[in-house]
Amino acid sequence: MPHADPIRDLGVRLTADGGELRVWSANATSIELCILEPQSDWVAERLPLTRGDGDVWSVTSPALRVGTHYALSVDGPKGATHAFDPERLLLDPYARGLARTPEGGWRATVPDTDFDWGGATRPGIPLDHTVIYEAHLKGLTRLNPEVPEQLRGTYAGLAHPATIAYLTELGVTAVELLPVHQFVSEQRLTKMGLVNYWGYNTLGFFAPHAAYATREAQQAGPDAVLREFKGMVKLLHEAGLEVILDVVYNHTAEEGRGGPTTSFRGIDNASYYRQDADGTYIDTTGCGNTLDFALPAAQRLVLDSLRYWATELQVDGFRFDLAATLGRGADAAFDPEHPLLRAIVEDLALQGVKMIAEPWDVGFGGWQVGNFPRGWSEWNDGYRDRMRNFWLRDIAQARAMGTASEGIGSLARRLAGSNHVFALERGPLASVNFVTAHDGFTAADLVTYDRKHNLGNGENNRDGTNDNKSFNHGVEGPSDDPELRRIRRKAVRNLLGTLLLSAGVPMLTAGDEFGRSQRGNNNAYCHDSELTWLSWDRSDWQEDLFEVVKTLIRLRRENPALRPVRYGRWGRRRRAPARWTGTTRTAPR
Template identity: 60%
Template sequence: MTTPDFADLGVTLTEFGGRLRVWSRHATAMDLVLFEGGAEQFSLPMQRSGETWEITTAELRPGRRYALRVDGPEGEQHRFDRFTTSLDPYARHVENIGSASTPRWVAVVVADDKFDWGETPRPNTPMRDTVIYELHVRGYTQLAQFVPEPLRGTYAGLANERVIAHLKNLGVTAVELLPVQAFGNEQHLRQQQLTNYWGYNTLGFFAPHAPYASEAARQAGPEAIAREFKQMVRTFHEAGLEVILDVVYNHTADEHDNAPQVLFRGIDNAVYYRLGENGRLNDVTGCGNSVNTSQPVVQQLVLDSLRYWHEEFGVDGFRFDLAPTLGRDEHHEYHRDHPLLQAIVSDPRLADAKIIAEPWDVGFGGWQTGNFPLGWSEWNDQYRNRVRRFWVSSFAQARITGHHREGVGKLATALAGSSNRFADERGPVASINFVTAHDGFTMQDLVSYNTKHNLLNGELGRDGSNDNHSYNFGYEGDTTDEQTLFLRRLAVRNLFGTLLISAGVPMITAGDEFGRTQRGNNNPYNQDNELSWVHWDWNEQARERINHVRLLLKIRAEHPVLRPTNYNHGRELSDHSTALEWFDALGETMPEWEWNSPQTRSVQYLASMKLAEGVDRLLILVHGVNDPAPFRLPNIDGIAEYRLLWDSAVDDVQHLHTDSMAIATPGQRMHVTGPSMRVYAVRHRAITGNTAPIQLP
């Protein structure tokens, strides 16, 4: 894909000074503008060679601020303005030399700075073993009293040993950071004196977001900011944890047609952005503009940026915001074989990077869950909705009508790895399973609010999804009613239980494991305050929830049967896929007609996987109604007993050891309270010669 025109764009330091290369097809003149402090000092003309503009000068030295002034033709598709400057798209550091309300962004030349990565290799956790924990760099430690105050909300604060200890203790394997590429605040937020907290408004695709660095690093300069970021990554790697970045290549901080130019608009609007036939922006992102990835120069920029973060900063993977935009052609139509989508997963320099799509945007044909190429994994919103409906909103329906909305069939498909959505060649690991994410209710709010409460966002409650599949279980928001609180705790444990035993790759949202709330706000993208920050003052219920999540992740780690890489559409045992046998509540083979009957919300399934040392087997019980019901465990040849590993009906997991039904026999009858889930390990009879690897909590 690389052509000479696209080689070495941005600033490269040479013995003759800095060499700056910028690509623009339609520009007629381009100047390098140099700054001293916050004021323009002078400008130098750049020379054109083909479609690339270049200059080498001793003035481009480390620490020098610079920008571009570009002139070109008029016309509806062009936005050239020779009186305004633009950022270098390949800038390694960006600064605002204007004000908060009227920013003026400039790039800064960064020195080549070798970093000691030590002897610890990348974790390179296989996808089947990965557990993702999505967090916000600033919000995660801003209220963490155990982090030294100067480091709270910073890269260095995130690398704090107690943060690492919590993540390791929980059992996650990777952190997914909300955007850390340099970003700015949108025009409408500046007018409201609010900020873009989440960071989906990119200014620099090669620059770490400077405000997330400690004050000491910011004072020391761009090289120190980069070192702090790299030290954070090194610390995570030393703990065996991977770092995944949420990256935004679908749009930029240039915003809409009438917004001030910042980045591509002033360099070559007609090439870098998607335009309609009228020359106006064709926005498929809902953010004001859409980057035109049908253009080779844009494809190259994305690849160059990914390589830079992977190689220079040690990042282990990427989650692509609004990824269908990247796969749209010159007619703005999505294609799974788009050159950029294929190049990302076939690039040898990104061969060991995890590649994850948010598989939807707001354009025509924008919902593409399950339709990305081999090598991509995807956020599975269908999984999210199915799990929420079964354990949460269906109970609201039952309270109103006396009947549940749906049976167990769709939940069963989700538990088994969503083979209805992903092709066999991709397998369950293509599915990033999640119940909550940064965008939407927290898990606590999902079971505490019927509707969103977003007035603080300043959009009169119009923002945020209205389709949340949530239920407050009797009271909106905070309550002291014990029965309501019990039902909420139970619902959360069932949600976590489903998430962490499902085939696929689970993703947990930061703070869900101890009950973080946003007071019903399901879109706090502009709330950089205690509403969004993570609170670390845990009560007893929070600790109990953490222990449930820890135990579930321990079971997941110890039982490969929960982590298949292939689908199994039959009963033949394999070391890469999980064979599933389904039973009704009375231990009989599940009849076909019961799968989608709202009257049938109880099911058992035996999950089996062949291992070198035998067979790994678990029995999972799902009871999806409030009333207790009789269950009879499946009577299967060769199974001697079932040993209880986890039960969502138990508040304190320590009580599992004293449960009178902790060991049960095939065919045994029991009453199961609901709604709840159970996980049993299987012990085989000695005559089979196969003993499943059972490790008790």
């Protein structure tokens, strides 16, 4: 997008004359800036915004300064596709700080963004040397006795020397965090007494999730929460570890039309959300609403959010939840040349930042693995399924019927980087390989359960996939049989060994390196408990498994043949790839 685009500099920018607020809305007839008394909904001052080019409304006021709490009041036409209500106080979509009110609501704040990075810079780890560790920020350290109690489950806990020592000993190069944009739990879960633990329900795309900060930082407010997040990134970078964020731009926490109106719906529902003429939402996410990325303002929102986290907060990469939604045009069809998908990997401010797609959604034509533009890496679910089939379901079938369904050929092409899926010019590094993720069985549960056990989720075991491609090896659930335990543990080693020795970018799910179990729950998104937190009380066999995984990662790091950057081709000799010294690339010897 050219700099001359009028949809720019949205949100609050501090100036010599005070702060300038810019808000986009095509259908609003009036917008007011409401200056709020801290910790209340009382409006101390109302200031009208003026509509300018590109439907950008703006106002400058000395009242907009660091520490100010503010909201928007937006009015507009009535109709099936609109949801204007000037009595409702709304969040600025670009708010860098979000604070709770005593009534439990949320208000935008202008945070102090000063921070001393102390010379810390991004590690800049090449993609072929990358080993991703997918983790939940709270769950990773919540039970770790080597982390001080007040830091467990927080940004500071992830940055604690004990956590960093564990990650560096394991040998992973990047921590991919489940969503840390400010999120809230859905109304349905709250009524059931459950929570959205995973965080795929974003309230604000520019503010760190406050509950992941220490209690001290939370009490000090959004400024301190932001500093703690930056401090985490700084310390991880100093240890040579990258930070990748799982980001959820495909939908918002406003849910369906009966959901809470906190921001986009009240600012311009007809523009931001895909809907029919009668106001029915066109939902390709399964979460109640879908942002319309045929809209330039929605595209700008994503790019501005990415730039903010990558530049001002020094984040190293992003994994895009339901990324096929970001590539849907005006006709709602996926387009691999969609301007947003191109802009994300071509934006000059985002060069060198890792971009990983979850290349599907739940809409028509939603499975798009292998179809993203060059510059993207993608979660390779075909790799996951083939590895599970080879090491688990094929064995189960051979036991039952005397023969397995597939041969070694389909396994081999996955091991070699899935060149039947990704274009030659993209190469094997387009494939993010995984055998488990946050969503589904853990590695230990894959070899222990044939069926999901999700009754604790409150949906009568209807939620979560039924197609786990798992094998319990003859007994459902845990067993005291030593031989059965040995076979199951061997199967876990086979799965993780294949993962870490395959061409592509491996992603290890936190806890698989020591055989963590969720007791057969394959959709534990609503459990903030010891079911989902990593246990640090481990048996000898778990320590042995950790050593195996650590050795596999070391072998991968030491052997370039295990991490090719191009697909092999018969009859052509290729120059060896450059080596990575830990700081810069050097020519091969």
